[in-house]
Structure formats: C-alpha cells, structure tokens
Amino acid sequence: MTSNENASPEVTTVDSINNQKMNGLTLSELCCLFCCPPCPARIAAKLAFLPPEPTYSFNVDSTTPSKLSLKLSDRADWQYNQRELDSFEVFYAQSSRGNQIACMHIRATATPKYTILFSHGNAVDLGQMSSFYLGLGTRINCNIFSYDYSGYGASGGKPSEKNLYADINAAWQSLRNKYGLSPDKIILYGQSIGTVPTVDLASRYEVGAVVLHSPLMSGMRVAFPNTKRTWFFDAFPSIDKVPKISSPVLVIHGTEDEVIDFSHGVAIYERCPRAVDPLWVEGAGHNDIELYCQYLERLKKFISVDLTDNSA
Template identity: 60%
Template sequence: MAAAPPPPGRVSFRDLCNLFCCPPIPSAIVSKLAFMPPEPSYRIITNPDNSTSLELIEGKAEWPHGQDELRNVEVFHTRTRRGNKIACLYVRPCGDAPFTLLFSHGNAVDLGQMCSFYYGLGFRLGCNVFSYDYSGYGCSSGRPSEKNLYADIAAALSVLKSRYQIPPERVILYGQSIGTVPSVDLASNSPNIAALILHSPLMSGFRVAFPGTQRTWCCDAFPSIEKIPRVKCPTLVIHGTDDDVIDFSHGLTIYEQCPSSVEPLWVAGAGHNDVELHASYLERLISFKTSLLTSDFQNETARNKGIGRSTST
C-alpha cells in the first residue's frame, strides 16, 4: 500500500529532498520557483551622438501614447556590484515631480512591456517612474538569481542619485510580485527611503511552494517575512483576495509584521494580475502619495489591526 500523502500545508522530508536534491543548489531552486524572463520586447539603440533610445519590438510591446510622450522616456545601462549590465528606464511624464517611483516589476515581463503602464501610472499619480530589468531579463546581462536581484535594485537606486540627483527621501519603492523581494530588502537597509509599496508580496519562496509553511528554513529563498520587521518607512500593502499565484495570506501577514504599515488595500475578487483594473487601486495610491506630501501618517498608520481584513472593490 502506498504511503499516505502529508497533510495539506505540511512540508514532508520527501518534498525537501525533491526540491533540494534535483538539482542540489539553492540558486536552481530559485530559478524553478520564480524567474520566467520573456523574450525581449525592446532594444536599446545607440545613436550617432552616443545617446541611447528605446525601440519597442512590434508585436511584443505597445506604446499607445504619442511620439512627444516617448521623448520623455530615457533608456540606458548601468553596472551592478556583481558585474552585470542592467537596462534602466526612466519615464518622466511629470517633469520635476516630488517623488520618483523605483518600480521592480513582476517575473514574466520586461521594460518594453511595462513602459506604457509606467507612463500612465506616473501621469495619473503625478510621479516619475524609474525601472530596471533584472539580470537576465530584457537587455540586461547575466542570469536571474536572488543575489542578483538585490544587486540590481541597489544599482538602480545608486544611478537615481548619481545621474539624476534624486535623494532616497524622494524615492518610493514599488515592488510587484517577485519585485517585492528586492524592494523589501532595500527598504530594510535604507532608512531614508520615502515609502514602500508592496503589490502582491510573498513571504518567502517556501511559503509559496508549500502553502502553510510556518517557519523560514535555512535555505529558503526570498525571505521577505524575516526582513519586513526592519522596514521603518511608511509601507502600503496591496493584494487581491482571490490571488491564486501568491495567496492573499502572504500580503496579510506582511502587512501585520511590518511596524510601519499603513491602511492596506485588499481588493475583493481580484487575482494576481488584475488588481490595477479596479478603481480602488489608483484611488489608494493617490491618497497614499498625498499623505506622504503632508507627512500625515497618524491617520494612515494602521496599528489597530482590526481593519486588516477589510476589502475594497
């Protein structure tokens, strides 16, 4: 008779062996669980004057705005501390905006696919948007890995300061899905960051792979749940209640464990990829940005966790 399967949510010894022994290296585990770089949807063109410009590949990325708006998009490479050249994109629909979003995107897209969304989001929020492709994505060199994620976002923040003279106090970190991992890491080590937005965050790799996991294993990938208690800047957590990729419980626990979390946005009925389609998404982002400008966090701070399970539609 075959052995009975372990109870739901329990990590068995066999599970651990299968995950870690085939192949037996954590970096391969991370790649299996998280990274799905698409075929590049853009090119970085070097012009005769050595400036660079963005070229979207037809059929893979769209730009529904005009050519005048495209002139407000800069693209270039910068190098990380791990030696990779990562592609950077700076979208400036608002000129001298009070804040710049440092946006870390999800795992199955690249800058070309995201640039139109960045322009629309920045225009509506009154912010500029700086983003980058992870190592091994788009026009970035190297390969995706957890260590490279942390080096990539550090390089992005550094180039914001050195190339554009934007201090951390004017940077809002925005992470979506896998992008919440480097965003939490950077925020936990950067006390001067203006704010943090976590869109569909995960607690850790094991907790995604094995729902119900209650502890952080020594080789667990992406242990944001261990870092979030060190985040001191105002933190907005956004999650769809019907997310079937990263369960809603991840967002709820991240929110509860962050000492500086503000009133969250739980979008009733939303999944992993459609939160942005709900009106409450933009409304909450605008109110969060407004609170940053007024420094009025007393009303924002949600230490009375009684509102933690409230939802919006």
C-alpha cells in the same frame, strides 16, 4: 491599466507546485523540487525566474551618439509617438556582480511629487511595462524609474536571487547619482517577485515610502503554505526583513490571489513597523489589481495624504 502579467508563466510555475502539494508530494517530488542538497538559488530558480523573450532593445541615438534610445519590438504592447518617446531616457548601469542592467527613466510629469523606483513582476520586461509606467506616472504625478533584472530584457547575466539584490542596488545608485534625488523623494515599489529586492533595499535605506504589491513572505511559504518558519535553504525571506523597514509602507493584495495567497500580504502588513492602511482588493487575483478603481485611488491618497501625515 495593467502590468501585462495576465499570461504570466509565474502563474503556471507556482500554481503547478501548489497543485502537486494539494495532491500530496512524494519523496521523489520533494527531491526534484529542492534538489540535493537544497539551496536558495535552486528554489528561487524553480519558483520565480522565467524571463520573456525581449520586447525592446537599446540603440545608439542617431542624433546624439553618446545617448541610447529605446526601440520597441512588435511584441511590446504599445508603440509611442515621438513626443512620448522623448519622455523616456534609457541607459545601462553596472551591478556589483558584473552585469549590465538596463534602466529606464520616464519623465511622466513636469512637477513630480516623487520618483518611483519600480521593480516589476515576473515574465515581463521594460518594453512590456513601459506603457503602464507612463500611464501610472501621469495619473499619480510621479516620475517612474525602472530596470530589468539580470537575464531580462536587455540586461546581461542570468536571473538569480543574489543578482536581484545587486540589480536593485545598481538601479538605486544610478537613480541617486544620475538624477540627484534624495532618498526622501524616492518611493520604492515592488510587484510580486519585485517585492523581494524592494524589501531588501528598504530594509537597508530609509526612503520616502514603500509600496508592496502582491508580496510574498518567502519562497518556501509560497510552495508549501503550511511552512511556519524560515529554513536555511529558503529563498526570498522577505518576512524576516520587513521589520527592519523604517519607511511608511503600503501593502496591496487581492483577496483571491491564485499565485501568492492573500495571507502573504496580511503577514507582511502585520510585520511592517510603519504600515499604513492596506489595500485589500476584494475578488482581485494576482494580475488584475490595477484594473480596479480603488487601486489608483489608494495610491493617490497614499501620496497626497498618508505621506503628508507621516512627515508632519
């Protein structure tokens, strides 16, 4: 299984900044990167947000006008039969910042152990991720709930750091209210840029568990690896929020990650109060961890063993 980030513009964007760093940044290049004055929103926009052309839309269901149905374009990676489509429920949630957020609930199993609130990586949308979600949920016996960030897919608004936090809040409230799930039955899963809203939410609510897949410490630390502190103009300061997470945390990272260095995963792991044994995938990069057999094996063990032990 793959999260379809293999040709992600996120790689190009961050790597180009890292290449500039390796060659030495001039004063003009620094000014260009951070603008004047520097602020988190501008850094965030330069480092992270490159939404793809939408691969799906929500249509009014022909049989039930009050419901929306999923329509995939030719750019989506998978076309479903009707039985598979029946496992998808799609709708809009309203964020506190006034944006309509596209949400997707996948009933992957009849007897789910948990529902995973999945915050995906950059340069993909729900249409591209849907086949991965269905396969993942089936294999680990969990339902999957996901959403598109503002400006991605069928979601309104524009992507920004503040919108990221409002978007996951809207998804969280919808998951809790619409499906009646208690927090202990929800696993928050963030991948790459999706670890940013995941960490933020997990720092404010105790949940069943948290998975941080290729997490970043902060925006500045990605662009400039020698950064040792969180500056006031930094974006995505997850490293300062993870100590507040009271839930069990599984950190996953590839040792050869070319976008978010492996050291970020290690630092995040070391700051989590209730971190379980991490998954360091030897030789894996940023976009191929899901292709390694230990990925699914570790997730299954996390759910069936680690979380059982933590609740005892």
